[in-house]
Amino acid sequence: MVGKSTNRASQTSPCGHPPPLPASRLLQERKRPPSRLPYRINPALQRLPPRLLGASGTLLTRPAFAQETVKLGLLHSLSGNVAIAEASLVDAEKMAVEEINAAGGVLGRQIELIVEDCASDNSVFAEKARKLLERDKVAAIVGCYTSASRKAVLPALNRAKGLLFYPTYYEGLEQDKHVIYTSQEATQSVVAAVEWLAREKGKSFFLVGSDYIYPRTCNKIAKPTIARVGGKLVGEEYAPLGHTEFSSIINKIKAAKPDCIYSTVVGGSNVAFYKQLRAAGLDGTKQTLLSTVVSENEIEGIGKENAAGYYACMGYFQSLKNPKNERFVKAFKAKYGAGRVIGDPMQVAYNSVHLWARAATVAKSFDPEKVRDAAANIELDAPEGLVRVHATNQHVWKKVRVGRAMPDGQFDIVWESPNPIEPNPFPKL
Amino acid sequence: MSTEIVVMQVFNGVSLFTILLLMSIGLAIVFGLMGVINMAHGELMALGAYVTYLTAGAFSHYAPQWMDVYLFVAIPVAFVATGAFGWLLERGFVRHFYNRPLDTLLATWGLSLIFQQTYRSVFGPQEVSVPLPAWLSGAWEPFVGIQLPLNRLFIIGLTAVVTVGVVLLLTRTRWGLRVRAVTQNRPMSAAVGIDTNRIDAMTFALGAGLAGIAGCVFTMIGSTNPGTGQLYIVDAFIVVVFGGVQSLIGTALSGLAIAQSQTTLESVMSGSMARVTILVLVIVVLYFRPNGLFARKARS
Numbered sequence: 001m002v003g004k005s006t007n008r009a010s011q012t013s014p015c016g017h018p019p020p021l022p023a024s025r026l027l028q029e030r031k032r033p034p035s036r037l038p039y040r041i042n043p044a045l046q047r048l049p050p051r052l053l054g055a056s057g058t059l060l061t062r063p064a065f066a067q068e069t070v071k072l073g074l075l076h077s078l079s080g081n082v083a084i085a086e087a088s089l090v091d092a093e094k095m096a097v098e099e100i101n102a103a104g105g106v107l108g109r110q111i112e113l114i115v116e117d118c119a120s121d122n123s124v125f126a127e128k129a130r131k132l133l134e135r136d137k138v139a140a141i142v143g144c145y146t147s148a149s150r151k152a153v154l155p156a157l158n159r160a161k162g163l164l165f166y167p168t169y170y171e172g173l174e175q176d177k178h179v180i181y182t183s184q185e186a187t188q189s190v191v192a193a194v195e196w197l198a199r200e201k202g203k204s205f206f207l208v209g210s211d212y213i214y215p216r217t218c219n220k221i222a223k224p225t226i227a228r229v230g231g232k233l234v235g236e237e238y239a240p241l242g243h244t245e246f247s248s249i250i251n252k253i254k255a256a257k258p259d260c261i262y263s264t265v266v267g268g269s270n271v272a273f274y275k276q277l278r279a280a281g282l283d284g285t286k287q288t289l290l291s292t293v294v295s296e297n298e299i300e301g302i303g304k305e306n307a308a309g310y311y312a313c314m315g316y317f318q319s320l321k322n323p324k325n326e327r328f329v330k331a332f333k334a335k336y337g338a339g340r341v342i343g344d345p346m347q348v349a350y351n352s353v354h355l356w357a358r359a360a361t362v363a364k365s366f367d368p369e370k371v372r373d374a375a376a377n378i379e380l381d382a383p384e385g386l387v388r389v390h391a392t393n394q395h396v397w398k399k400v401r402v403g404r405a406m407p408d409g410q411f412d413i414v415w416e417s418p419n420p421i422e423p424n425p426f427p428k429l
Numbered sequence: 430m431s432t433e434i435v436v437m438q439v440f441n442g443v444s445l446f447t448i449l450l451l452m453s454i455g456l457a458i459v460f461g462l463m464g465v466i467n468m469a470h471g472e473l474m475a476l477g478a479y480v481t482y483l484t485a486g487a488f489s490h491y492a493p494q495w496m497d498v499y500l501f502v503a504i505p506v507a508f509v510a511t512g513a514f515g516w517l518l519e520r521g522f523v524r525h526f527y528n529r530p531l532d533t534l535l536a537t538w539g540l541s542l543i544f545q546q547t548y549r550s551v552f553g554p555q556e557v558s559v560p561l562p563a564w565l566s567g568a569w570e571p572f573v574g575i576q577l578p579l580n581r582l583f584i585i586g587l588t589a590v591v592t593v594g595v596v597l598l599l600t601r602t603r604w605g606l607r608v609r610a611v612t613q614n615r616p617m618s619a620a621v622g623i624d625t626n627r628i629d630a631m632t633f634a635l636g637a638g639l640a641g642i643a644g645c646v647f648t649m650i651g652s653t654n655p656g657t658g659q660l661y662i663v664d665a666f667i668v669v670v671f672g673g674v675q676s677l678i679g680t681a682l683s684g685l686a687i688a689q690s691q692t693t694l695e696s697v698m699s700g701s702m703a704r705v706t707i708l709v710l711v712i713v714v715l716y717f718r719p720n721g722l723f724a725r726k727a728r729s
Contacts, residue, residue: 079546081656083554211701239700242660244651245448247441247581248695248703255434268660271556271652279650281568301556301652335695 025413069112070105070366071231072097072353073132075143075153075164080120082268086145088297089167089349090115091336093142096353099331106357107364112409114138135161139366140165142352145345147213148232154178163368165352168345169292171217171317172425178368180375180394182355182387183348184315186214187424189292190221192400193262193313196415198229201288202259205231208249211238215264218292222262224429234258239265244272250280253287263291270298274306284309290402295343296409304409314344316384317403325383335395341409351382355389395423409417433574438530438696444581446688447588450681451646452661453668454595455639457680460669462612463632465523466530468537470665471658472544476514477507477644478653479552482559497562500645503588507645508638515637519630526630541658556595559648580649591642596677598635608632612675671711673721683722687711704714 032356057323074093077086088210097111105111110273114136116128132138135154141157142165144150150166157164157178157323164179172185197205204227219236226233234256237249245270253261265273269291277289290311299307318329318341328350332342355378360366372394379388388397397420403411449678456470467473476597488499491619522540565583568576599605610618611628619625643661647653651660671682687707714722 031559079549079554081654081659083549084556084654084656087554211699237699240704243700244647245445245691247444248438248692249439249700251434251441251696254432254437268556268654268657269651271558275561275650276578279566279568279580281576283572296555297555301558303558303560305560306558328508 004293017372021223062133063070068109069139070107070109071112071114071136072356073129073130073136073138074115075112075118075125075140075141076116076145077120077130077149078115078117079266080118082120082145082149084301085297085345086120088340088343088346089145091340092332092342092346092350093330093353095335096350100353100357104279106360109364111357116143116144118149122146122149125149126152126156129156129162129164130160133157133162138162139360140356140368140371142167142349142356147174150174150179157274161368163356163372165356167349167352169348171214172427173217175393175395175425177372177394180352180355180372180389181393181423182352182389182427183345183396184398184400184421185395185423185425186218186221187427188421189313189315189400190218191225192417192421193290193292193402194222194225194231195229196288196313196402197260197262197288197290198226198231200415201232203229204234204256204258204260206235206237206256207233207264207359208237208239208260208261208263209245209264210266210269212241212266214266214293218264219262220429221427239269239273241269242267243269246273246276247280250276250282254280258287261287261289263289264293265291266293268301270294271302271304271306274302278306284311294405295345296341296411297343297346299405299409300341301420304405304407307405307409308406308407311402311404311414312411313402314411315398315400316344316347317401317413318342319382319403319410319413320401322383322385324381328383347383351380351384351387354382355380355387359389388420390423393423393425395425396423433572434696436575437577438692440577440581442689442692444578444585445692446685448647448650449587449664449668449684450592451584451588451643451689453665453684454592454642454677455636455643456665457669457672457677458595458639459633459636461665461674461676461680462608462635463629464530464612464674465527465633466537467523467532467636468534468647468662469518469541469544469658470636470640472541472548472659473511473515473640473658474542474644474647474661475548475653475658477511477641477656478559478648479548479557479644480507480510480641481645481648482552482557482653485559493518497564500562500565504642504645507641509641511641511644512634512638515640516630516634517638519633523624523633524629541662545655545658552655554655556652556654559653561649563726565649584646584649587642587646591639592681595635595639599677604628604631640724667708667711671714671721673718673723676721676723679721679723686722704723 028039074090076090077083101110118128132141140163144166145168147170154176162178165183165185166179169183207219235252261377290315294312296313359371359375359378360426363370375389376391385399399417399420402415403413408414459465459467484503484506485499486494526536565580568578570576607623607628615625618701624669668684669680672679691703691707
């Protein structure tokens with residue numbers, strides 16, 4: 001399912017073999033309207049003999065660049081309400097593609113990106129996935145954020161026998177043969193988080209989450225874990241998605257006096273939740289609040305001063321100290337600005353592109369089924385450390401960490417799992 | 430449940446009441462008095478929130494020593510900016526849809542989508558963080574175990590000021606008299622020499638400005654992102670419709686009723702169930718009183 005070269009100029013060029021081009025030139029993005037293509041060539045210029053075009057024209061038309069490209073689809077919401085969390089993933093994925101292209105591409109081919117905006121609408125996800133797979137014939141897709149959007153593209157993947165790399169932490173309970181799940185599923189973070197809390201902070205737990213599948217599944221995993229570590233559950237509350245009024249829940253927390261609050265409140269609600277917690281005097285000194293959904297990106301919106309002192313459990317924190325991560329952070333900031341922060345899903349999105357490239361290299365093919373089979377046991381020295389795709393369940397082995405939010409919006413990593421944790425998408429509870 | 434928790438829950442009810450009142454008072458004027466179904470009202474709140482964000486940014490950049498009082502500048506700035514924008518909106522857009530309620534509904538809904546995407550393009554899809562002045566963070570502890578968040582106390586006070594101001598404006602000024610005249614009988618008002626177009630524009634601008642204040646205040650308790658307005662618009666409509674369109678006192682009392690029942694229910698059941706219960710109650714009440722709790726008795 002490899003795309004043919006779309007380079008028409010290559011047939012007409014008089015030159016021999018020009019040197020390969022800077023990788024960025026090959027990053028073709030297709031967004032609506034098509035007239036905004038960054039490298040679109042003026043049709044009048046195209047009719048001119050290449051000799052008259054000069055250096056810049058040569059670059060733009062890529063004459064005699066006989067090398068074929070391989071298409072990779074990025075399927076995310078750049079607009080709509082989920083864009084809050086999802087849009088920045090595309091930046092990380094683009095950076096990974098540039099790195100791969102600069103290093104010579106995959107199997108000798110440069111990656112050609114096709115970016116689709118799904119506008120936070122699950123039916124658009126389905127439609128765009130079909131378009132990427134059937135019309136553009138992409139070799140693989142990296143994309144989706146919410147579980148609902150992932151479920152929406154499964155039929156299209158199934159029909160076209162495509163392959164999706166899904167870069168978001170999620171609740172597990174899925175193992176589709178057309179998907180590689182590159183982030184932590186629920187057991188990987190929840191079990192580690194609860195064990196850490198019980199060991200370090202106290203044994204009574206209050207669970208609070210937004211009212212949908214991810215928090216409820218996480219809490220379903222958390223409860224037997226709390227019992228196993230000898231803890232006590234003193235409360236469990238759910239707020240409707242998008243809720244901004246947490247005062248009643250906060251009063252219930254105050255009444256229950258837990259040692260630990262495990263939060264799976266998501267999205268804009270988090271901003272309200274953290275602000276109101278602090279206003280109500282629950283600033284994390286007497287009780288420990290830990291979330292499995294608040295990364296550096298969310299802290300930007302919550303406000304650094306509001307988030308400071310609360311904990312998060314993630315696979316990756318920007319503050320991780322290792323050479324690979326330091327290079328990654330530096331390159332990202334150089335490309336997108338020093339003010340940008342990198343949260344766990346962005347780093348996983350970046351890894352996903354590399355994992356796909358590595359799997360394709362091992363498979364010596366871009367055929368999605370061969371790539372999927374080759375992906376098993378593939379290892380990647382990622383910014384978060386070593387990750388390895390599981391031999392059978394298409395999820396990844398990875399370390400998880402607990403970090404404490406600092407006033408500068410970064411996390412102070414207070415604990416790290418000694419070994420990568422095995423993914424277990426269908427836990428027996 | 431201990432006494433402290435009961436006291437704090439009652440306080441939460443009062444706080445939620447003022448928040449609901451603040452978000453629906455602008456809508457009560459635009460929808461209640463003018464009869465314009467403005468689906469973009471939530472986005473006007475978001476505009477107020479973004480104006481606050483910009484004001485805070487300007488303060489921290491140019492006058493960090495005044496950061497503590499930026500809110501007293503941000504509130505009028507949000508009011509004036511959103512009001513002025515509302516005026517433009519009425520003149521350029523909404524007035525073409527008077528007496529076409531269904532078209533207004535669709536057109537303003539489309540407008541709200543345009544606003545959301547504009548915010549997304551200008552401010553980015555991420556939430557922006559609006560700093561809370563130091564003196565507003567934390568809680569006042571009148572008795573041991575009872576913490577009343579300062580920002581909520583501030584919102585209660587501000588809502589009281591705004592509400593009294595609006596009521597005085599509508600009942601004690603000549604302009605308010607004209608507004609009431611136009612909403613009651615447009616042809617007669619025009620006949621006695623009231624410039625109804627001008628009144629329409631100013632009334633809409635007032636409603637928009639109040640949405641701006643609400644948006645400004647909500648940065649203290651909630652999030653500011655391009656979709657923020659959507660969080661508030663439904664609640665605001667429920668409060669206005671439940672209270673009875675055309676009745677400001679109805680809006681206030683319905684806000685109080687909804688807020689107190691919401692917080693009471695939330696202390697005995699989950700947040701989602703409390704919300705479902707409230708919506709069921711609203712539906713039952715509207716079934717028996719289709720014009721809301723405080724419908725104005727008028728000859729039709």
